[in-house]
Amino acid sequence: MAARRLSSLLSRSLSSGSASKLLSQGRSVSRFSTAAASEELITPPVHIEYTKHLINGQFVDSASGKTFPTYDPRTAEVIAHVAEGDAEDIDRAVAAARKAFDEGPWPKMSAYERSRILLRFADLVEKHSDELAALETWNNGKPFEQAAHSELPMLVRLFRYYAGWADKIHGLTVPADGPYHVQTLHEPIGVAGQIIPWNFPLLMFTWKVGPALACGNTIVLKTAEQTPLTALYVAKLFQEAGLPPGVLNIVSGYGPTAGAALASHMDVDKVAFTGSTDTGKIILELAAKSNLKPATLELGGKSPFIICEDADIDRAVELAHFALFFNQGQCCCAGSRTFVHERVYDEFLEKAKARALKRIVGDPFKKGVEQGPQIDSEQFQKVLRYIKSGIESTATLECGGERFGSKGYFIQPTVFSNVQDDMLIAQDEIFGPVQSILKFKELDEVVRRANATRYGLAAGVFTRNIDTANTLTRALRAGTVWVNCFDVFDAAIPFGGYKMSGIGREKGIYSLHNYLQVKAVVTPLKNPAWL
Structure with a gap:
């Protein structure tokens, strides 16, 4: 379904009649x-409600009090001024995510309940899809029909897909050479730092946040400075869906300040980035030099x-x-x-x-x-x-x-x-x-x-x-x-690159691997005669 929706623009144009029309x-x-x-002109929103960071369930100003402008690419005019995050704001957001992971209910919650929250969120996105599509077009410049009829349905589909995975993540029992019971546990990796690009702000939010939450992680996400508005909007919808405070934190800001602070933070357990290859190299170096955190990179x-x-x-x-x-x-x-x-x-x-x-x-x-x-x-x-x-x-x-x-x-x-x-x-x-x-x-x-x-x-x-x-x-x-097709992005189809196009895969079952640790548990069998 999602693949057909995303390629619907192409399907219509391949029909000679519809193309001519x-x-x-x-x-x-x-x-x-x-x-x-x-x-006919669809009117963009006239009021932007969410321009602050989301930290520990609250929309807050930057520690420095700074803001930066975000623009309408149709006119180069300012849409709104958004809180400008830096290292101090990243520290606050990571502390909230750390506490939510170590002490909060999200990782300990039943996988079924996590699934229900993700499904409620998908329903809310579907309900507000027109507003989100208009906001995405206003901040990004992509055709409204593309945002409304292809990308928002894909977002909904992807979150429902990941909701379906939440209670199906499990380990294995492993035969061993000796009187031992061996099992593997698949556990959330911890605090995930995520940095998304400006070309598909909502879809890249989904590719990052969906699998991380399904696996039970907490998140600090940095938006692209060009397109911060839709991520902040959907964060509010997550709150309405029942996501506990501190599980999803969003900081807006620039790469050399907020982005670098997130990638190099010692209390972030994993980093995921989508963007240019040159920036991906910097992210990988910062991750390695800090605490050797694993990195998923989807690059050029x-x-x-x-x-x-x-x-x-x-x-x-x-x-x-x-x-x-x-x-x-x-x-x-x-x-x-x-x-x-x-x-x-x-x-x-x-x-x-x-x-x-x-x-x-x-x-x-x-x-x-x-x-x-x-x-x-x-x-x-x-x-x-x-x-x-x-x-x-x-x-x-x-x-x-x-x-x-x-x-x-x-x-x-x-x-x-x-x-x-x-x-x-x-x-x-x-x-x-x-x-x-x-x-x-x-x-x-x-x-x-x-x-x-x-x-x-x-x-x-x-x-x-x-x-x-x-x-x-x-x-x-x-x-x-x-x-004989192109840009078919079904929820279950993995996406990622060879060579300098990145490390790891997103979407499908492969994306879950990015946000899980595998733990082996070995227990002696008291009576090996029963083997």
Whole structure:
């Protein structure tokens, strides 16, 4: 169900009728579609209630009294001022989580009762999904229809999935060579420090918090400074669901202060981070130098998307477009290296360019809009610098390449052809709406080139040949390979990377392993004759 919901935007666009209808609803401006199906505008919230840290069940100011602004990426205007946490606030939050774990009811509560609280929380999220989707769009810039119809249902589904796991975590009995009874216990690891990114604030909150709570841990979570608002909102819903004080603590702030303090804290038993590879290295070093705490890292990617010569080109174009441009290109697993077989390259390129030109860019609160703004000025300028490097190389700019509109952080959907493997746009994670199309001839060649990257998060394959699909899925060095689909994120499907794309897996049963300790208990048998 969740996988179908998250890919529903793609499914609708792959239908030729619905795609034609959607594209005909925009009006052409600067060769790109803008506005949307209608001028209907969903009004964002006008009052932000939760801007303080959540520590030990209370919303509190920063110890320093400092705040920082959070912005609307559509306009670059300030939405609200949020409490700015630093090491002292992290200390307070960790102390609350430590006490809640060591003395509080959560780890000692029956797993069934923990499950019921998670289910109540999921029900509350479902009840408030419209407000949450509007807040997510306002703070992040993603299309409201994406947030409301794909991401919020996935959040609900994921928490119900983890609620189902809570009372099914158990150990084993182990045969031993001798008169001993041996059993293993799977116990919560303790206080989990979690740091989430800005591209999918609510979903990344879920990927981190869901399994940690299901296993009985307590949490200190640092939001991304760009998008702190929705995590604070759902924290209040957790309180309504009956989560005891101190079990979930949320501190907003910057990486070098609050984030570093959390990763290096001696009383944090485990750290989980999603973000860039460079920051992941810092997190891992801080975790090791403090108390050698284990780290789960979900980092960057430069995913190959391979279009084979037998592909249905129209479907391949739409899928490759979705794989790259979804969420303004701000996906760690985006199919940002589109490899196309030389026999279908020209046809694919022509249609890929036409599709990008028809992409509906505009206010994410308007119906039918496919692409909103980039998250902030820093990311906006970074993407434009990569586009400039592509233009200055021997790649061909097919369309786009400039800002869209006169305010906010909108960028035209951009397509480059004749891209070579050694170009920056083919090597670096751009994290924006920039599609690089490369040509290949042989299967062995494209495997070698696809794997010639420091990343290994995901890959896509489009072919009608089962032998080709089997060959590529086994040869590609990536944590996820999608065949004739992309960005399918079911609650039970593990996600994580090879190489410098990270350590560990999230979602599914694999995510539980990140938050459990295994204890062996050995007891002598008094009467071994009964063995």
